[in-house]
Amino acid sequence: MTGKLDSLASLTIDQVQGGLRAKQFSATELARAALDFAEAENPKTNAYLQFASERALAAAAKVDAKLAAGEDAGALAGVPLAIKDVILTRNVRTTCGSRLLERYVPPYDATAVARIEQAGGVILGKTNCDEFAMGSSNENSAYGPVRNPVALDRVPGGSSGGSAAAVAQGTAVVALGSDTGGSIRQPASFCGVVGVTPTYGRVSRYGLVAFASSLDHIGPFGRTVADAARLLQVIAGRDEMDSTSAFAPVPDYLAQLEGNVRGVKVGLPRQYFEGATGETADLVMRGVELLRKLGCEVREIDLATTKYAIACYYIIATAEASSNLARYDGVRYTLRAPSETLSDMYRSTRGAGFGAECKRRIMLGTYVLSAGYYDAYYLKAQKVRALIAEDFQKAFTAVDAIVTPVSPFPAFKLGEKIDDPMEMYLSDIYTITGDLAGIPCMSVPCGKTAAGLPVGMQILTKHFDESGMFRLADAFEKAGGFSG
């Protein structure tokens, strides 16, 4: 083993592949070192819920065998990575951060997981998250919160807090998360890494445990834009196991990087900057200045329906969640509370298994779908969603990309907001609109507050224009020196 692995915590995909090609280390050596490092570091952050050593070493051995035979070992050959624990991994426990699934061992792999391993990726383990991906701080995990590696007394964001923390801490090169209302971008912003929510349908949801099916996305985390783009390249594309997965061909994202962004039209939605004050807003505005220096044409735009997005989202997301989570009834998924009758079994199992946030969302979703309320809530929300999506479509006739803050504030202290669910919901305002419209969006680091807390800048583009989004983010990252 050479000195190359001393910098395990800052490796990029390119460096892993360069090291393998130059025979500085084998995939097996790297996997062992990465597992040792991740297991030793984990008590600090609680980012991983489960390590998959056997599976990781088997995947690494396959890569080594292919390399020895002179075969192509894949775009992610030997890359140590982590998977959010709401994404199924065959024979590796998948809890969704819930007591209900404490002993659940999936019988199949998610399509994204299968594609990662086909490309030579080495899955180290499963990362902590808010229960069933419901939350913005990772404090709703039944297995304890994740601590932000940048400031251990603070939250990493949520719900994909474990994946963001692992990449920030360096215990994974890249990671998969899921995003329904900001669950990739907000933790990416809080932990100072890149997080990408692709176009709805760009990545198959097969094997992603369903929260709100019309809003759920799988997406990548990386320490650089290029690494996130490389991971997306592997998992993107049509999958017949998910009828909502898109047919559109997947372009070569890397070929789009390092491009010139001169003349790119960037829109700043007035409604996203009105209430934005303090260090977060300053850092995002400094980011906008940098885009201007790079030659982007910046203009103000209107997204007038923004103020209705939270209400719209919390109807649609909870309605879909109440239906999706109905399956945890004590019959099929490991946990069953002691009970005499069938009805008591359902009620007791769900009462004991779900945490407070899941119960709140199941209750709200059940309420808005209950007899007599459908038109007033769900149908109305679907119409408002159409208006929000239309607002974005109109905006993209005038601009190529939209830039906004990711969160109104940087990472907050553990316990600081947990008793006020409404305040927590309102803080999702900048991220949920992208999910409602189904457009690609990402968080890219744009600097740190005086206290050293990372802040992310959000970039949104039109449907299937991940390439344009990556090009802008990559140019920004390099010009600002924010990566790594």
Added chain:
Amino acid sequence: MKITEQEVRYVADLANLKMSDDEIRRMSRDLDEILTHIDTLNELDVSNVQPMAQVLYDAEETATLRADTERATLGNEAALANAPLAGAGYYKVPKVIER
């Protein structure tokens, strides 16, 4: 008040969620706050708007249909592996029908 404790108990019944009296009280407060915020949607006239029932669909109507050919399924044992209680190839639940 947007929602009463009695309504919360009714919804909990619909959702098959057993909750303590404390949880019901807390839930009533939380739901009330959220439903009050949701009322902001009433400011919008959406009578002429088509609901967004499909996020994005970029292909022919029948493009998602696959050929009707047999394939291997999960198998009984794998499908039941996570059951809290199984027997004779089935999920077992408390007795539903009385003789």
